[in-house]
Amino acid sequence: MAEITLVEAVNLALAHELARDPSVVLLGEDIGANGGVFRATLGLKDRFGAGRVLDTPLAEAAIAGLAVGMAAEGLKPVAEIQFTGFIYPALDQLINHASRMRHRTRGRLTCPMVLRSPCGAGIHAPEHHSESPEALIAHVPGLRMVIPSSPARAYGLLLAAIRDPDPVVFFEPTRLYRLFRQAVEDDGVALPLDACFVLRGGTDLTLVSWGAAIHETLAAAGALEDEGVSAEVIDVATLKPLDMATILESVGRTGRCVVVHEAARSAGFGAEIAAGIAESGLFSLLAPLERVTGYDVVLPYSRLEMQYLPGVARILAAARRAMKFQ
Amino acid sequence: MAEITLVEAVNLALAHELARDPSVVLLGEDIGANGGVFRATLGLKDRFGAGRVLDTPLAEAAIAGLAVGMAAEGLKPVAEIQFTGFIYPALDQLINHASRMRHRTRGRLTCPMVLRSPCGAGIHAPEHHSESPEALIAHVPGLRMVIPSSPARAYGLLLAAIRDPDPVVFFEPTRLYRLFRQAVEDDGVALPLDACFVLRGGTDLTLVSWGAAIHETLAAAGALEDEGVSAEVIDVATLKPLDMATILESVGRTGRCVVVHEAARSAGFGAEIAAGIAESGLFSLLAPLERVTGYDVVLPYSRLEMQYLPGVARILAAARRAMKFQ
Amino acid sequence: MNVVASFQVERLEFLGAEGELLAPLPDFARDPEKLVALYRAMTLTRLFDARAVALQRTGQLGTFASSLGQEAVGTGVASAMREEDVLVPYYRDHGALLWRGVTMVESLLYWGGDERGCDYAGPRRDFPACVPIATQVTHAAGVACAMKLRGEPRVAVCMVGDGTTSKGDFYEGLNVAGVWHLPMVVVINNNRWAISVPLHAQTAAATLAQKAIAAGIEGLQVDGNDVIAVHEAARRAIERARAGGGPTLVEALTYRLGDHTTADDATRYRSAGEVERARRLEPRARLARYLERAGAWSGAAEERLRNECTERVEQAVREYLAVPPPAPAAMFEHLYAELPAALRPQREAALRAAGGERERG
Amino acid sequence: MNVVASFQVERLEFLGAEGELLAPLPDFARDPEKLVALYRAMTLTRLFDARAVALQRTGQLGTFASSLGQEAVGTGVASAMREEDVLVPYYRDHGALLWRGVTMVESLLYWGGDERGCDYAGPRRDFPACVPIATQVTHAAGVACAMKLRGEPRVAVCMVGDGTTSKGDFYEGLNVAGVWHLPMVVVINNNRWAISVPLHAQTAAATLAQKAIAAGIEGLQVDGNDVIAVHEAARRAIERARAGGGPTLVEALTYRLGDHTTADDATRYRSAGEVERARRLEPRARLARYLERAGAWSGAAEERLRNECTERVEQAVREYLAVPPPAPAAMFEHLYAELPAALRPQREAALRAAGGERERG
Numbered sequence A, B: 001m002a003e004i005t006l007v008e009a010v011n012l013a014l015a016h017e018l019a020r021d022p023s024v025v026l027l028g029e030d031i032g033a034n035g036g037v038f039r040a041t042l043g044l045k046d047r048f049g050a051g052r053v054l055d056t057p058l059a060e061a062a063i064a065g066l067a068v069g070m071a072a073e074g075l076k077p078v079a080e081i082q083f084t085g086f087i088y089p090a091l092d093q094l095i096n097h098a099s100r101m102r103h104r105t106r107g108r109l110t111c112p113m114v115l116r117s118p119c120g121a122g123i124h125a126p127e128h129h130s131e132s133p134e135a136l137i138a139h140v141p142g143l144r145m146v147i148p149s150s151p152a153r154a155y156g157l158l159l160a161a162i163r164d165p166d167p168v169v170f171f172e173p174t175r176l177y178r179l180f181r182q183a184v185e186d187d188g189v190a191l192p193l194d195a196c197f198v199l200r201g202g203t204d205l206t207l208v209s210w211g212a213a214i215h216e217t218l219a220a221a222g223a224l225e226d227e228g229v230s231a232e233v234i235d236v237a238t239l240k241p242l243d244m245a246t247i248l249e250s251v252g253r254t255g256r257c258v259v260v261h262e263a264a265r266s267a268g269f270g271a272e273i274a275a276g277i278a279e280s281g282l283f284s285l286l287a288p289l290e291r292v293t294g295y296d297v298v299l300p301y302s303r304l305e306m307q308y309l310p311g312v313a314r315i316l317a318a319a320r321r322a323m324k325f326q
Numbered sequence C, D: 001m002n003v004v005a006s007f008q009v010e011r012l013e014f015l016g017a018e019g020e021l022l023a024p025l026p027d028f029a030r031d032p033e034k035l036v037a038l039y040r041a042m043t044l045t046r047l048f049d050a051r052a053v054a055l056q057r058t059g060q061l062g063t064f065a066s067s068l069g070q071e072a073v074g075t076g077v078a079s080a081m082r083e084e085d086v087l088v089p090y091y092r093d094h095g096a097l098l099w100r101g102v103t104m105v106e107s108l109l110y111w112g113g114d115e116r117g118c119d120y121a122g123p124r125r126d127f128p129a130c131v132p133i134a135t136q137v138t139h140a141a142g143v144a145c146a147m148k149l150r151g152e153p154r155v156a157v158c159m160v161g162d163g164t165t166s167k168g169d170f171y172e173g174l175n176v177a178g179v180w181h182l183p184m185v186v187v188i189n190n191n192r193w194a195i196s197v198p199l200h201a202q203t204a205a206a207t208l209a210q211k212a213i214a215a216g217i218e219g220l221q222v223d224g225n226d227v228i229a230v231h232e233a234a235r236r237a238i239e240r241a242r243a244g245g246g247p248t249l250v251e252a253l254t255y256r257l258g259d260h261t262t263a264d265d266a267t268r269y270r271s272a273g274e275v276e277r278a279r280r281l282e283p284r285a286r287l288a289r290y291l292e293r294a295g296a297w298s299g300a301a302e303e304r305l306r307n308e309c310t311e312r313v314e315q316a317v318r319e320y321l322a323v324p325p326p327a328p329a330a331m332f333e334h335l336y337a338e339l340p341a342a343l344r345p346q347r348e349a350a351l352r353a354a355g356g357e358r359e360r361g
């Protein structure tokens, strides 16, 4: 079984579905000969032809709108927005159309599309290339919001996203694209789109995160272990619909919870998890909930981005506060 | 002192600032001769001229982008998006430019603009005319997000928004536009943009809401009084930056909190308030936090919209659950 | 300076304002039966439309967008489509929807605030009316792209208003259609107003057809009050698209005789004189005059048609009014193919809340 | 069919590929000193640009977008502006920025990931480089609108790429500029590629200048490797705009000789032959040949210029590398005019976290 990177896992899943389902079509900027600016679609145009892998003009609203039209007409478009910083012109189509097509036509027309986009900071990219707008998507009824944090989950979740009969937004953390390799079998087995993943069991503290921040969270859990603290780490993976049950079960056991995400804090998706606990797990809490997030500031240019990101030290500080709380 | 409606208060504030500050310019679709589809800009073009009140072509991205350009060049544009359902094409400009202009130029260029937009359901409007996307805005660093719930607050907050040196998004609940009248003096006195309003004191329970839902919340507080429950009602009004202190102080006294909003629940702004309490007011809570919100469904067409909205009965049920909780 | 490219915009018209012939009729129009069919459809559209406005005025319908005076556009275009083509309409396309087989009951349900009105029993693949301006243009391009990729001889036909041409996605859609050579036709109902904004405040372009030039596609103007011209222009464009000839932009010049919608009051921003002048050019009377002169229509036929249409409209209204409101559970149906487990508690809460309301009510 | 509108797109060019004259020179170009000034600016731009690429390759700069081969566009346009005009550039406008007085240190800071690089000490009202494609076009329209409303004889000059012309806001901005008759000029750096997408896959339009027709504004094409043509076209357009003549779209035909950015590898998607053919048309050598023939330039002058530019560039690089990184508190500065109370705890947490890092580091 080959050890591959996350971006290779994305490529593998796309190839798998292109081969399996003739209605799958990829579209986006520079995804053809160039194989995508991160090479997520490398070789796919050569292998599946220009009729399956479409280089679009530079127009994100059109990319999303094309996908809506294709999906309603029976294709399974997998659209790429080159960076999440350029997804905003596509939001209108996602919110006003993709999410509603099935509902407003009472199931007559549907929108089985995927919108992939590389997200997140930490790769010293130019401005607008490091955004994490997942909370915006997760607020929209009718959409699904998925962010993998490992090659295996990228593969399995992307298969599931493409096979899902409804629109799925799929963010791929650029910081993880080539961070590490993992054995991934091209077995076509999808992962569930309605479940968190418990990456590490623990009894004293629940750490909840998703995307690239999972890795600082896991590192923090490792450091906590050295301090004698057993931290459970949950990768939310699918933010919408949210598997709150897994989180509540964990917090019910540990009584302490730190949520970690890269996006700005206010009205970030961490708030939804905190709210879910305050509603349904309140009295299991032994310490105040903590959020370790990007600050509520404009994402700084690259020289300061590491100061902005929730690093291991900040996660550890919050975890220690939670553990010390009496 | 004249008793006026909320939409008249908006008009009054716009007129006041147009008269006071020659750099104020209004722009938007149908705001001129037509006075806006809700008449918020009624008479202003006649009074201040076509050089101050600009009817734009039908292009929301352009409206927002024009405002950014005008603001950076020293004007104070007050742009109107005809309905919040059509704000999505403007988000790119709000998120990628308006919110960042000051930050990325280290204060050299700034963006003192206001983006007004009628929001919310309950007026039996066609689809896309009843949206409440305030949580999307409230997530964006560098923006302010304001929603008034009475004529007086509309007047005072809009004055403040226009005078603010940074970009402010200002949603006006259409359901309140003509729901009731209130005495509003045209005294040019602005209200603070960083404070909640305690509309009603109470000792047993804190009800937090904003926009049109304030009125069902107040009605519920009235009904609770009849049941012997003293409910405090807080109008958040400015969602970003959020005055969490006022909410925490109240919940610290009452120990019970219900957050009410019209928007869909998941990752709605109620989550941020719940998170703030779970972080900083956890152990004052005597009952689980409750959110009474729009469901996580596509906003239904008008025949079902009242079933979607958080009505008095649903607020009461939640309040009673919170009160009964031991 | 050297000229490196030149362009012309042409206008197609056959019937003058008095129903007189301005040019030799195209083939299809030589058969009076064909024209009578168009006339009947335009008449039904007009009566349906007026009835819908009346329903709104009496609180029995939501906000409604009348197509008064623009019936030749929808009827002319839809009648040039094949059944297997896909219509991507906007909210003012009653004539096109009726011709495509959307029922009046469905339309009334839609405007009455009931999603079931978009579940067309007839044209299953046609899109529901689009409200967010211009967003439908990229949908049509997506539909056309699907057709082209599958090698199907089908065409996506998209309807837009004049104000719509100012919006970015209108242009993005045309540009993609051009470079991908898609089987797509975009028809502009140029009714000269976008709510209160007249065309001259919308764009400096002398014609809207010339917007095609930016996308490198075919564009032409037709007299949108001349159903023969509209049908002929649409037919040529659709058949060219079907044959692999690429997309076309058709600008149909007409006039919005009514208010923008029932929520609007057009007297606030335009003169009665302008409306009166435009009324003299309206499409139904013009075709009637031509047909009468051609001996294909009569006062008696007109009366029969009106009665028949009125009866059909009233029957639809009765059926519409008898439809009970959707159950609250409908909010959770068709949200996703299957309701996610996370949403079940909300659904139950909604049903409880609705039950409570009913008990109290 | 009647023709209701006709349009032509013209091309302006003066210098051929060998530096030969194709047409009588415009007035400004009769003064060799003026041309030498342009040549010097293009040379500085090219050397700066190459040094920036080298800095990136050695890890001393972030991703950088070279303007190699397109120097005539930025220099030609900016040199036609007045100081009080406003430049609204995109990320590939090094030549224009330099001419406007943005320092090389500022540019390097920007590309090095430091916001202070956008705090231009020189052109205080010019916009920083725009990264989200096409969004700057509506900014320029807003700037131009402010100028017009205040009655100022100033012009907003906006730079875009060829791929940019596919995006909706490009078109929305042009359309607004047209209907409001704004003092705005949009210049397309048509370098034939948008990352890996060649122009023919971007649009079916034969020229990009014809996109002006959709907006009802002036449009023309220039040889973008001929700085005289670029300057002259920009000058005419800017002065027409200043005089109240409305907006113009200028398409400058050039070629992106380098990779899209330092993160790109253009050999993946285009042939070496194509690049070689384009290199023969590049703007600097062409102008040098003309100036040499005109006796206004020499090998010695060239050497002096290179040395001088290299020294200036190296001095800027040294200054850039000496700038310490911004303090973490900078994240919270200039976020709002005044930091809201709600954000103070976050600021303190950030400073604590940064302090902690420092202690451990």
Ligand SMILES: Cc1ncc(C[n+]2csc(CCOP(=O)(O)OP(=O)(O)O)c2C)c(N)n1
Binding pocket: B029, B058, B060, B082, B086, C092, C131, C132, C133, C134, C160, C161, C162, C163, C164, C165, C189, C191, C193, C194, C195, C256, C260
């Ligand atoms: C994106 C968007 N912005 C604003 C509106 C509100 N609105 C509804 S119709 C309309 C005018 C449309 O004019 P036009 O395209 O000419 O079509 P017409 O209604 O005249 O047929 C506007 C501004 C909308 N529906 N969508």
Ligand SMILES: Cc1ncc(C[n+]2csc(CCOP(=O)(O)OP(=O)(O)O)c2C)c(N)n1
Binding pocket: A029, A058, A060, A082, A086, D092, D131, D132, D133, D134, D160, D161, D162, D163, D164, D165, D189, D191, D193, D194, D195, D256, D260
């Ligand atoms: C809205 C948006 N989408 C995508 C990108 C990513 N991107 C950066 S440059 C570029 C190509 C731009 O091509 P063109 O307009 O021709 O300018 P050039 O870089 O060739 O000068 C793309 C797709 C972006 N910056 N903004």
Ligand SMILES: [Mg+2]
Binding pocket: C161, C162, C163, C189, C190, C191, C192, C193, C194, C195, C256
């Ligand atoms: Mg119109």
Ligand SMILES: [Mg+2]
Binding pocket: D161, D162, D163, D189, D190, D191, D192, D193, D194, D195, D256
């Ligand atoms: Mg280019």
